[in-house]
Amino acid sequence: MQNADEKQPQPGWQQAVRAGLNAALVPFLAIVTAVIVGGVIIALVGGNPFAAYLGLAQGAFGSARAWSETFVWATPYIFAGLAVALAFKGGLFNIGAEGQLAFGAVATAWVGYALPEVLGIEIPGILHLPLAIGAGILAGALWAAIPGALKAYAGGHEVINTIMMNYIALNITSYLLNGPMKDKNPLNVIARTPEIAEGARLPVIFDGLRVHWGFPLALLVALGVWYLLWKTTLGFEIRTVGANPDAARYAGINFRRILIVTMALSGLLAGMAGAVEVTGLNYRHELGFSIGYGFDAIAIALLGKTHPFGVVLASILFAGMRNGATRMQFLTQIPVDIISVIQSLILLFVAADAIIRYLYRIKAKEERLVLTRGWRG
Amino acid sequence: MDWRRFSFIGFIIVFLFTVVVLIGGSRVSPTIIISSMLTTTIAVATPLTLGALSGVFCERAGVVNIGIEGMMLAAAFFGWLTAIYMNTVFKFDPNLSLWTGVLAAILTGGLFALLHAWLSITFKVDQIIGGTVINILAVGITGFLNRQMFFGEGSIFGGNVPHAPGLLPSLSKWLAPLCGGPEGCLGLPGLIQGTFLDQKPVALAAIALVLVSHYVLFNTRWGLRTRAVGEHPKAADTVGINVYRIRYVNVIIGGMLAGLGGAYFTIESVPSFEPLMTNGRGFISLAAMIFGNWTPFGAWAAALVFGASQALQINLQFFRDAIPPQWAFLQHAYIVGLAPYVLTMLILTGIIGKTIPPAADGQPYEK
Numbered sequence: 001m002q003n004a005d006e007k008q009p010q011p012g013w014q015q016a017v018r019a020g021l022n023a024a025l026v027p028f029l030a031i032v033t034a035v036i037v038g039g040v041i042i043a044l045v046g047g048n049p050f051a052a053y054l055g056l057a058q059g060a061f062g063s064a065r066a067w068s069e070t071f072v073w074a075t076p077y078i079f080a081g082l083a084v085a086l087a088f089k090g091g092l093f094n095i096g097a098e099g100q101l102a103f104g105a106v107a108t109a110w111v112g113y114a115l116p117e118v119l120g121i122e123i124p125g126i127l128h129l130p131l132a133i134g135a136g137i138l139a140g141a142l143w144a145a146i147p148g149a150l151k152a153y154a155g156g157h158e159v160i161n162t163i164m165m166n167y168i169a170l171n172i173t174s175y176l177l178n179g180p181m182k183d184k185n186p187l188n189v190i191a192r193t194p195e196i197a198e199g200a201r202l203p204v205i206f207d208g209l210r211v212h213w214g215f216p217l218a219l220l221v222a223l224g225v226w227y228l229l230w231k232t233t234l235g236f237e238i239r240t241v242g243a244n245p246d247a248a249r250y251a252g253i254n255f256r257r258i259l260i261v262t263m264a265l266s267g268l269l270a271g272m273a274g275a276v277e278v279t280g281l282n283y284r285h286e287l288g289f290s291i292g293y294g295f296d297a298i299a300i301a302l303l304g305k306t307h308p309f310g311v312v313l314a315s316i317l318f319a320g321m322r323n324g325a326t327r328m329q330f331l332t333q334i335p336v337d338i339i340s341v342i343q344s345l346i347l348l349f350v351a352a353d354a355i356i357r358y359l360y361r362i363k364a365k366e367e368r369l370v371l372t373r374g375w376r377g
Numbered sequence: 378m379d380w381r382r383f384s385f386i387g388f389i390i391v392f393l394f395t396v397v398v399l400i401g402g403s404r405v406s407p408t409i410i411i412s413s414m415l416t417t418t419i420a421v422a423t424p425l426t427l428g429a430l431s432g433v434f435c436e437r438a439g440v441v442n443i444g445i446e447g448m449m450l451a452a453a454f455f456g457w458l459t460a461i462y463m464n465t466v467f468k469f470d471p472n473l474s475l476w477t478g479v480l481a482a483i484l485t486g487g488l489f490a491l492l493h494a495w496l497s498i499t500f501k502v503d504q505i506i507g508g509t510v511i512n513i514l515a516v517g518i519t520g521f522l523n524r525q526m527f528f529g530e531g532s533i534f535g536g537n538v539p540h541a542p543g544l545l546p547s548l549s550k551w552l553a554p555l556c557g558g559p560e561g562c563l564g565l566p567g568l569i570q571g572t573f574l575d576q577k578p579v580a581l582a583a584i585a586l587v588l589v590s591h592y593v594l595f596n597t598r599w600g601l602r603t604r605a606v607g608e609h610p611k612a613a614d615t616v617g618i619n620v621y622r623i624r625y626v627n628v629i630i631g632g633m634l635a636g637l638g639g640a641y642f643t644i645e646s647v648p649s650f651e652p653l654m655t656n657g658r659g660f661i662s663l664a665a666m667i668f669g670n671w672t673p674f675g676a677w678a679a680a681l682v683f684g685a686s687q688a689l690q691i692n693l694q695f696f697r698d699a700i701p702p703q704w705a706f707l708q709h710a711y712i713v714g715l716a717p718y719v720l721t722m723l724i725l726t727g728i729i730g731k732t733i734p735p736a737a738d739g740q741p742y743e744k
Contacts, residue, residue, distance in 0.1 A: 045525055093505060156725035159443060159505060160667075163660045164718040171718075175711035295513050302506065335524040340517030348510045354500040 023310070027303050029356050030349035031317070038342035047334045059327025060320030068209035072281060073319035076101070078218040079273035080293050081300035081311040082225050083266045088306040089229060090262030091242035096147065096162025097270040098294025099169030100140040102285075104271025106173050108136035108278045109285040110181065112196025125199030132200040133275040140271015141264040143169065148263025152256035158263070166294065177287045192286035202280035214280035219312065221272065226308040228265075238262050270297075299347040318343065382668070386678045389720070390418075393685045400707070401696040414688050415572045421691070422677075422684025423580040423645070424449060424655070427638030428662025429669065429676035430583075430590050431486075431631040436671060437594060438627035439607040439737040440497055441504040444511030445635045446659025448489045452639025454519040456482025457650045458526070460643075464542040471542035479545075479579070479640045486636020487629050489515065494628040498621055501741035512659075520652045545645045548581060549574040579637060579645045586634065590673040603627055607735035610742040620742050635659070657718070664721040670732045679724070686716035 039049030060070050080097045087094035094100075111132040116123050123131065147161035177191040185194070204212045229235035241248040241258045249255050273293065278285055300318055304310030321343065325336035349356050356362070394414050398407045428445045435442035460478030463469040469477065489511055496507040573581075594600040605613040606623045614620050638658075643650050661683055662676075669675025690713045693700070700707050707713055 095509070150722065150726055154726035156722065156727070157667075160660060160664050160725055161722055163657065164664075164721045167657050167718045168715055171711045171714050175709055178711070179709070295509075295516070298509055299513060335521055337517065337521035337524050340513075341521050342517075344510065344514040344517040347513055348496075351506045351510050352496050352500045352502045354502075 023305055023307070025362065026353045026356050027305065027310070027314075027350055029360055029362075030303070030346055030353070033349050033356065033359065034342050034345035037345050038338060041341060042334055042338060045334075047332055052328050052332045052334045052338075055328035055331040056321065056324040058324065060324030065209060066323065068206070068211040070316065070320045070323045071211045071215045073323050074315045075212075075214045075218050075280070076273040076277050076293060077296060077300055077315035077319055078222060078312055079269050079276065080297035081304060081315050082222060082308060083269035083273070084297045084301035085304060085306040085308065085311050086225060086229070086238075086269060087262060087266040088301060089242050090238040090258065090266075091245060092148075092151070092259070092262055092266070093159050094144065094162055094263065094266045094270075095159055095294065095298065096144060096165050096267075097273070097297045098292075099162070099166035100143045100267040100270035101274040101277075101293055102169045102173050103143045103274070104136035104140035105274030105278050105285040106176060106181070106193075107139035107271075108132045108275040109193040109196060111135040112200040112278065113194045113284070114181075116197060123197070123199060128197060128199040129202065129279060132196065132279055133272070136275025136278070137268045137271040140274065141268040144267020144270065145260055145264040148260040151263075152259040173285075174287060177285065183284070190286065191288075193284045195283050196278065200279060201283060202276065210281070212280035214276035217276065221269070222308040222312050225269070229308070234261070270294075296343070299343055302347060302350050382670075382675065383678060386682050389682050390685045393689045396707075397689060397692050397696070400693065400699055400701075400704070404696060404699055410692070412572065414685070414692055416575050417688035417691055418681060418684040419572065419576060419584075420580050420646075420684075421687045422680045423583045424638040424641045424658045425662045425665055425680035425683050426583040426587065426677050427579075427634050427641070428659050429665040429680050430586055430673055431634040431638070432663050432666035433590065433594070433631075433669075433671055433673055433676055434603070434627045434634065435490075435631040436666070436738050437607045437735055438603045438624045439610060439735060439740065439742070440494070440624055440628050441508065441739040442490075442493060442628065442631060443505055443508035443660070443663060444489065444493050444515075445508075445631075445638075445662055446655055446657065447508075447512035447515030448486045448493075448632050448635040449639040449642070449659050450512075450519055450653070450655045451489055451515040452482035452485040452636035453642040453654060454523065454639075454650050455485040456636075456640045457643035457648075458522075460542060472546075474542050475545055475644050478644050479637070482640035482644070483633045483636040486632040486634070486639060488632070490629045490632020490635070491625075493632070494625045497741065498624050498628070501743070504739050504741075516653065519650075523650060523652060542648075544648055545577045545579065547575050547577045577645045579641045582637065584677075586637075587673045587677045594673065604735070606742075607737055610737050614742075614744070624742070638662075661717060661721055664725060667732055667734075668724045671735060682720065683717045686720055689716065690714050 035053070039053065042049040042052050058066070060066055080101060083097050083100070084094050112128075115131070116128075143165065144162075147156070147158045147165060150156035150161055151158045174191065177193060181193050182188075183192050183194045202212045202214050202217075204210060205215075227235075229239060237248070237253050237258050238261075240251065240253060241255060241262070245255065248258070274285075296318060300311055300314045303317075304312070304314040321339045322336075325339045328334055328338075329336050394411060397414055398410050401410050428449060431445050431448070432442055456478040458478075459481035460474045463474035463477045464471055493507055493511055496502040496510070497504040594603065602613065602618050602623055605618060606620050610620045613623075639655070642654055662680070665679035665683060666676045668679040669677070690710060693707060693713055694710070697708055
């Protein structure tokens with residue numbers, strides 16, 4: 001019921017809370033069901049599901065260190081999840097967060113390590129960090145604007161085009177990181193860039209823990225996306241194009257412009273995921289670090305019902321699972337990949353909410369989310 | 378498929394072949410290069426052809442299937458797993474194990490398609506989301522089982538990287554007893570020998586299935602009903618056609634075709650499985666289906682273009698040091714590897730004419 005504030009112009013806070021709980025019911029039950037099914041799978045392959053889940057929970061939320069690592073994982077998830085969710089709001093399915101993220105990371109890394117040399121000056125930290133992140137989000141936005149423009153002017157469907165651009169981005173970054181941008185350090189044998197300058201790094205929040213200022217930034221950006229979507233004209237236009245393209249056209253909304261802008265904004269958020277990973281965590285871009293973020297982001301956006309706040313909660317949950325999985329594997333020898341199975345089950349139950357409604361006898365009260373429409377949409 | 382499309386396809390294929398002949402011609406005779414390119418093109422086009430046929434069956438019945446990638450991946454894994462099991466645990470003869478593996482792959486594709494049909498037809502889930510669920514589920518399940526069964530401590534195969542019991546043999550091996558040796562079989566010229574007789578069973582089955590699919594879709598009652606359901610389900614329903622049944626069966630047929638395409642990866646091409654090894658082939662098949670205007674022959678022709686661009690990459694590897702300096706960019710496998718993806722996007726822009734999907738494609742049918 002993320003549209004509650006439209007139907008009732010001045011909802012009281014109780015109504016807002018009730019609407020939020022209502023919207024969270026099906027995702028919550030989907031998670032519960034997926035965890036149960038996942039437990040059955042663990043038992044089938046000879047593991048102890050209770051020990052496995054206990055290890056998972058400990059690893060995810062058992063200590064300050066565990067929380068810190070969960071937030072470290074959650075940071076790119078929030079950005080990438082918001083990217084996919086924003087595109088959904090505009091009626092676009094962005095499967096290309098992966099490529100946009102990789103391009104953002106490459107651009108940020110380049111500005112971080114090479115720009116001072118190219119310009120021949122020392123860039124002060126107060127300028128270097130925004131420049132590095134700015135380059136990343138710009139790269140992501142431009143990379144995503146291409147499929148947006150192809151859809152707006154040539155009718156090429158964004159689902160296929162964004163997937164193709166993932167592979168193109170993967171090939172180009174592989175080429176760059178193995179060739180022109182490779183860390184020339186004689187000890188280095190892997191495909192990665194040199195480290196970025198000190199001035200281009202996001203500081204950590206607490207000494208000794210890896211969680212960095214990228215996480216609060218992600219929360220702030222989630223708030224910003226919410227504001228953009230529900231409190232600005234552009235947001236209204238994006239949602240209108242997403243909900244009913246024909247109505248949007250008759251209302252005089254520049255349909256093509258909104259398509260391209262939505263894709264660019266979506267790519268901007270995905271690029272920010274890459275930029276923040278480079279400036280806050282890895283201090284370089286390494287081949288293969290981003291594999292899988294794009295698809296996780298889709299699951300997160302759907303689990304969060306394409307609402308920015310839902311995306312934040314879903315990201316922390318997914319991050320906790322990814323983070324805790326290592327401890328689970330250490331304690332119980334269940335491979336971390338079980339997490340992918342549970343996550344895809346969550347996605348299955350969220351997408352097919354009819355299954356959950358049938359299992360738990362919930363009456364359909366809310367409207368269906370319109371997400372995509374065939375090849376012509 | 379109009380003449381513009383076919384001539385575009387012909388042009389691109391001739392162009393890609395010419396590039397390789399120009400570069401490698403100084404080392405090897407052009408006939409050998411062309412023969413090698415043709416053989417590789419048809420072989421690597423196999424999963425694309427089968428994936429595109431899978432898409433044609435699903436979408437002609439009105440169900441968008443972007444889960445082909447996942448169906449292929451899962452089929453590749455379970456087909457391979459079955460072949461290994463049959464060989465090592467049940468002590469089947471290697472060839473028989475491989476054929477059981479192919480069968481298992483087809484069934485896996487069918488099962489995943491059943492899930493897709495259940496989601497999109499019965500539960501009326503957004504079909505693109507449903508397909509994405511299949512893709513993510515396939516990555517999760519194959520990744521988990523691959524590690525759980527083969528690489529963990531105390532796992533079944535105890536950390537040894539397993540291999541399928543060999544690969545399916547090519548047609549010339551099958552015919553060898555008939556014509557006294559794999560060489561010069563039936564006295565055919567070298568080009569045809571290389572192009573068709575060196576192909577393996579799944580590749581040949583794919584070509585046969587193009588013909589069969591065309592016949593089924595356009596010359597049988599089933600095909601007519603399928604197309605009716607994809608264009609105007611309400612009208613089909615009114616004259617007594619069971620829309621749900623037609624859709625279910627076609628989606629499952631599509632899944633089995635994708636499953637056979639999955640068998641190509643682990644039973645016909647290489648004897649091992651790697652996570653994510655389908656590498657976007659399922660999505661490229663969809664582009665081939667769209668470019669082929671939802672017809673089997675068109676889809677096959679488009680699949681051959683992608684096959685040729687991949688064959689270019691493979692064949693250029695042999696002539697890396699023969700590449701002239703002004704074409705230095707062709708030395709980088711990553712750059713040449715862009716070709717199929719860029720080609721896909723180019724084709725989808727519709728510069729070579731717009732294509733028209735079935736009218737009810739992607740729309741759930743409500744009685």
